[in-house]
Amino acid sequence: MAAATATILLPAGTVTVTGEAEGDALWLTPGELARAGGWEYKPEGLCRGSLCVPVPREAPWVRGRGADLRVDVSGLSRHMGEPVATSPEHAAWSIGLAAEDVADRLRSLDAPDFTLPDLAGRTHTLSSFRGRKVFLLAWASW
Numbered sequence: 430m431a432a433a434t435a436t437i438l439l440p441a442g443t444v445t446v447t448g449e450a451e452g453d454a455l456w457l458t459p460g461e462l463a464r465a466g467g468w469e470y471k472p473e474g475l476c477r478g479s480l481c482v483p484v485p486r487e488a489p490w491v492r493g494r495g496a497d498l499r500v501d502v503s504g505l506s507r508h509m510g511e512p513v514a515t516s517p518e519h520a521a522w523s524i525g526l527a528a529e530d531v532a533d534r535l536r537s538l539d540a541p542d543f544t545l546p547d548l549a550g551r552t553h554t555l556s557s558f559r560g561r562k563v564f565l566l567a568w569a570s571w
Contacts, residue, residue, distance in 0.1 A: 437465050438523040453515045456499040
């Protein structure tokens with residue numbers, strides 16, 4: 430495995446990291462894992478904010494200890510129930526939201542915030558219309 434630059438597409442944005450690609454696996458150091466998704470390795474497991482995920486003793490997505498620690502971001506994401514699509518030949522990994530998180534959003538009936546331009550090029554953010562009725566129309570040519 431050689432160190433390679435990879436792009437990770439996350440729901441919150443895109444990040445470029447340096448890791449080791451091995452098939453669909455992307456092995457990251459703790460520092461790169463923190464950049465990729467805010468994960469920090471602690472005694473209680475891998476933590477992102479107040480969420481901590483215990484690491485099973487024989488987790489195939491964790492290698493080494495201390496300075497040699499590497500975490501496969503694909504394996505961690507799958508362990509969390511998040512969908513993963515990989516294209517190692519293009520050095521791209523895409524990680525989506527877990528179905529449970531998506532279901533929670535659908536139950537709330539709150540649309541995710543986004544910003545798009547109108548026909549005149551002015552940008553509009555959905556959250557700026559909070560409290561008012563909004564009609565959203567989506568259209569595609571395919």
